[in-house]
Amino acid sequence: MAEIADAPAPQGPLSRIDYTERIPNNVNLSGDRRLQRALEGWQPKFLDWWKTLGPSIPTHDVYLRTAIAVGRDGWAHFDRVPMEQYRWGIFLAERDPDRQVNFGRHKGEPAWQEVPGEYRSELRRLIVIQGDTEPASVEQQRHLGMTAPSLYDMRNLFQVNVEEGRHLWAMVYLLHAHFGRDGREEAEELLKRNSGDYDSPRILGAFNEETTDWLSFFMFTYFTDRDGKYQLGTLKESGFDPLARTCQFMLKEEAHHMFVGTTGVQRTVQRTAELMKQHDTDDIWAHGGIPLSVIQKYLNFQYSVSMDLFGSETSSNVAAYYAAGLKGRWMETRRDDDHVLTDATTQVPVIRDGRIVNETVPLLTALNLDLRNEYAADCATGVKRWNAELEKAGVDARLYLPHEGFNRRVGAFSGHHVLPDGTITDDAAAVAACLPTDEDRARVAGLMVPHHEPGDFAGWISPPAHGINDLPVEYDYVRF
Numbered sequence: 001m002a003e004i005a006d007a008p009a010p011q012g013p014l015s016r017i018d019y020t021e022r023i024p025n026n027v028n029l030s031g032d033r034r035l036q037r038a039l040e041g042w043q044p045k046f047l048d049w050w051k052t053l054g055p056s057i058p059t060h061d062v063y064l065r066t067a068i069a070v071g072r073d074g075w076a077h078f079d080r081v082p083m084e085q086y087r088w089g090i091f092l093a094e095r096d097p098d099r100q101v102n103f104g105r106h107k108g109e110p111a112w113q114e115v116p117g118e119y120r121s122e123l124r125r126l127i128v129i130q131g132d133t134e135p136a137s138v139e140q141q142r143h144l145g146m147t148a149p150s151l152y153d154m155r156n157l158f159q160v161n162v163e164e165g166r167h168l169w170a171m172v173y174l175l176h177a178h179f180g181r182d183g184r185e186e187a188e189e190l191l192k193r194n195s196g197d198y199d200s201p202r203i204l205g206a207f208n209e210e211t212t213d214w215l216s217f218f219m220f221t222y223f224t225d226r227d228g229k230y231q232l233g234t235l236k237e238s239g240f241d242p243l244a245r246t247c248q249f250m251l252k253e254e255a256h257h258m259f260v261g262t263t264g265v266q267r268t269v270q271r272t273a274e275l276m277k278q279h280d281t282d283d284i285w286a287h288g289g290i291p292l293s294v295i296q297k298y299l300n301f302q303y304s305v306s307m308d309l310f311g312s313e314t315s316s317n318v319a320a321y322y323a324a325g326l327k328g329r330w331m332e333t334r335r336d337d338d339h340v341l342t343d344a345t346t347q348v349p350v351i352r353d354g355r356i357v358n359e360t361v362p363l364l365t366a367l368n369l370d371l372r373n374e375y376a377a378d379c380a381t382g383v384k385r386w387n388a389e390l391e392k393a394g395v396d397a398r399l400y401l402p403h404e405g406f407n408r409r410v411g412a413f414s415g416h417h418v419l420p421d422g423t424i425t426d427d428a429a430a431v432a433a434c435l436p437t438d439e440d441r442a443r444v445a446g447l448m449v450p451h452h453e454p455g456d457f458a459g460w461i462s463p464p465a466h467g468i469n470d471l472p473v474e475y476d477y478v479r480f
């Protein structure tokens, strides 16, 4: 895998971002005074939200990456910044003047620069749902800095956090610029709903679960941020061009979040394997490591709640979004079919008479499953990488992805008890036994002792092979 943390030297055409403005942007915000004023009115509310619900550990400055251009390469700049002075802004990928709607009934029309009146409420809904997840994860992760296993890891957490904050900006810009008064109201609501709030929770279930410890953070960035990557991948295909261009740039930032998850779990597994070999036991709690069986339970949990984020296997809404050209498929333009899909069919799993069988349905209604299958295949690549660490250390046990029906609350498998190997059972306790127990979580939490000296690492995780942006691993990435 590429070292995503590094920013390559600039080459190719660049559209510079204007940092002289109060809100950095590459959308010529100063050319639209009304919009600029509206967003400048939202900015202090965002900062209040960041101060109240963003990272809770006080820091002086953090070595962070900031977007400076949206060209093909060289888009990022690294520097020490006090986090509340991070330059959150509005960055859209370059416009392609020839871009068309690439799927659905409007296929071949020029891509829309304005919201088509007939799709206004659907588009607003899609943007609000995406926008709601961005600040949610910052809220879920706000106390993790307190127990960071190193300054390197703390910096990565904060990088993810500031970029999720920027993703909120990305969606709020679209709401303000294209949806008038309703859009501005939705932008306010995005700061009022809060993760886990009893009266006003975040929209999607997985974004109301607390991220309790660093192993769940790494699993979250691996599995749940990856759901985000796939959702953005479908919106990047949208016929509504500003949404497509926004998501294209967000995906660039998202790559680092995947990197944090993949390598975070990998380093945890590496340490676990070392301790297992060294002490010739699976039970490495006493030696300061997280047993592989507990890592598997965390994986089971995060994978299954992330699978729920894709919605039901069949959905008439998703068919309508596709036919309207609002939300495409993963890698839409690289698919070899008519991109209209009116007559195509596919198979979806259903449980009948206690068995999982396939049912044939119109492909258009099964696009959630299509996306989820792409996602699941991608998830498997990281597991392979983690297992390579076990193999390298000479440990026989392996990690695996549980069956798609395991622990599901949404879709065909909800209401059934499916074990990680796909067996359907009546035994709910057998399913629960494959998830982290309160005791597991408490024991993991017990290992989460802060290591806040440069170059110091907690004993449950291996140090990374490289630092950020070619700096040494021992660099003081965060200053207090």
Ligand SMILES: [Fe+2]
Binding pocket: 134, 163, 164, 167, 228, 254
């Ligand atoms: Fe995001």
Ligand SMILES: [Fe+2]
Binding pocket: 164, 225, 228, 254, 257
């Ligand atoms: Fe993310």
